[in-house]
Amino acid sequence: MLLKKASIVSVLALAVGVSSVGAVSAATVTKASVVQVNSSAFIVNGVPVNINTFIEKGKTLVGIRDLSNKLGADIQTEKSNIxxxxxxxxxxxxxxxxxxDADGVEITLEVPVKSLKGTxxxxxxxxxEALGGHFLKDDSGNIWLDADLLGGVDHIQWLDSARLIASQETDSGRLDFLVDALSTKYEKLRIVQDASDLILAPNGTKAAYTNAAGEVYVYDFNAKSxxxxxSDTSIKPELVWSADSSAIYFLQGDKGSVIAKLDLAAGTISKILEDKVDYKANLDVSIDGKTFTYTVTKPGAVVADGSKPVESDDVTIDMKGTEPQIFAYTVDPSIKDNKAVQLTTSTDDKVFIHAAADGSSVSYVAVSDDAAAKSILVTVGKDKTVKTLFAEKDIFEATYAAGKWYLLTEGTASSQFVYEVDSATGAAKxxxxVSDSVSEVVAKAGSPIAVINDGKVFLSNNGLWKPTTR
Structure with missing residues (x-):
């Protein structure tokens, strides 16, 4: 969820190494006296390299064999044909x-293909681009060349420190891909197109989802199946893994009224909480599986003027008191008529909600109904005490990973900032x-920070933003 239009990447400089240049058999040779060949820096498939180039008519010409080899392409030559x-x-x-000729399509160049000293x-x-590769020149002048990048990505999740799941939304359903973050190679996952969002297990080997009928499936990334x-077909609007990846908790029913547990080994479903309170959402479960935090949103009340006839259809919706509130429920058989505790009563909207691992507190971005007020990061404990973690900048988007919050915030007139905030102390740096085309920050413990910039995914890589999708 993006609260406001947010940001592009400002990229830093990179020092790169040197590599040799290969040769192609040639016929006519361009005169060396009129050509200044330089060893130019590129980042090819994520690796810094140097390749010989020269400039003619404002165009950069590059050694065909050397670049082909670095891209991983196959090259064949026969006399003057390549x-x-x-x-x-x-x-x-x-x-x-x-x-x-690119797959039967003719492309006209500004400068003809040339040979210089046999290259x-x-x-x-x-x-x-004729090869189907990706060319990108970033804000610092670095040129990224990639053999093949996945395009049209709408959402990503880190699976582990080296792989991410990228999803595309299509007219016929969602497509999911496993992407190697370093090489950018990807493969399509064989998952039904009517699947709900993939919920990744903490152990990084599985994902859970439901099909259109409500049945629960688990995809194994090692077995690729x-x-x-x-086979339970009740509606399950949210799935949440247990900390040890052995069970799946979920909200049940079309109004999310029940909290239930699916034991994967036994294949059985048990109810955790059935308090007849509807419209639960944002479910989180503590490490020990005993404390459940969630929000409850009351629907608006229909108000009609009793003095007017029913057919006039003169009704309004009273939204007072419909703001989401945070609740916590702890399983304790020793307490008779054990009930959930309401932790908040504030009238702000509550988004980007995440509970502490032990269930002792819940953090969220509070969005005031006052358009002039900043959206701030706060936390509420089981004692209902609300503390502010970050209020320095207006927050547009937030994500949590390994005890840290990563915030996309307001910046200067033409840029915005990414902050890291300690969830325990509120210490921020x-x-x-970033500028105003980045829409999301994605983080996971042990993985690079990722941003989605104008629909493209970039990873933080030694001070650079590495393009990972196009």
């Missing part, structure tokens, strides 16, 4: 020609300056 193949795409070109050169960006773990 064929390069990558991920099912094939580019054919001929020395001294301004036309290259073939071609326009850099045109060649990479899914299995049905419950600014990590990054």
């Amino acid at each position: 064929t390069v193949s990558l991920n099912g795409s094939t580019v054919e070109m001929k020395l001294n020609s301004k036309v290259i 073939g050169y071609v326009e850099l960006q045109a060649f990479v 899914e299995s049905k773990v419950s 600014q990590l990054y300056t």
Whole structure:
């Protein structure tokens, strides 16, 4: 959820190393006296490299064989003809020609394909994109070249320190992909398109979801297969894994009235709380599986003027008292008529909600109905005491990972900030300056910070933002 339109990445500089340049058999040779060849820095498939280039008519020409090898492409030469193949795409070109063929589509270059001292050169960006690769020049002038990036990503989640799940929303349903964060290679997961959001297990090996019928499935990332773990067809609007990944808790019913538990080993479902309170949401479960925190939102009341006829349809909705409130329920058989405790009564909206691992407190971003007021990060304990964790900047988006909050906040007139906030002490530090096309920050313990910038995913990588999807 994005509270306000938020931010792009401001990228830092990177020092890169040197690598050798290969050769392509050639016919006609460009005169060396009129060409200034330079060893130019690029980041190819996430790795800093140097490749020989020269500039002509404002275009950068790059060594064909060297770049092809670094992209992982296959290259074949026969006299003056050069064929390069990558991920099912094939580019054919001929020395001294301004036309290259990309899978049957002719592309006209500004500068013809050239040979210099036995090495073939071609326009850099045109060649990479003809191969189906990705070309990106960041704000600091660094050029990222990637063999193949997944496109059209709507949402990502970190699976572990090296892999993430990227999801695409399509007209026919959602598609999910497993992406290697370093190489950017990806593979489609064989999951039914009517699946609910994937809920990743804490052990990083499984994901849970329901199908359209409400049945529960678990996908095993090691076996790369899914299995049905419950045939129960009651509506389950939210799934939450237990800390040891052995059970799945969920809200049950079309109004989320019941908190239930699915034991994966036994395949049985038991009810934890059935208090006839509707519209529960934002379920969290403590490590010991005994404390459950959630919000309750009351529906608005229909108000009609009794003096008017029913057919006039003159009704209004009274939204007073409908703000979400946070509750905590602790399983304790020793307490007779044990009930959930309401922790908040405030009239602010409550978003980006996350409970402490032991269930002792719940943190959230409080959004005032006063448009001039800042959205702030607060925490409420079981004693109902509310404390402010961060109020320095207006908060647009927030995510929690391993005891830290990562906030996307207001910044200057043309940029915004990413802050890290300690959930226990409230100690805050600014990590990054970002501009106004970043919409989300994604974090997980042991994984790089990721941002979604104008629909593209970038990972923090040694002071740079590495493009991971396009």
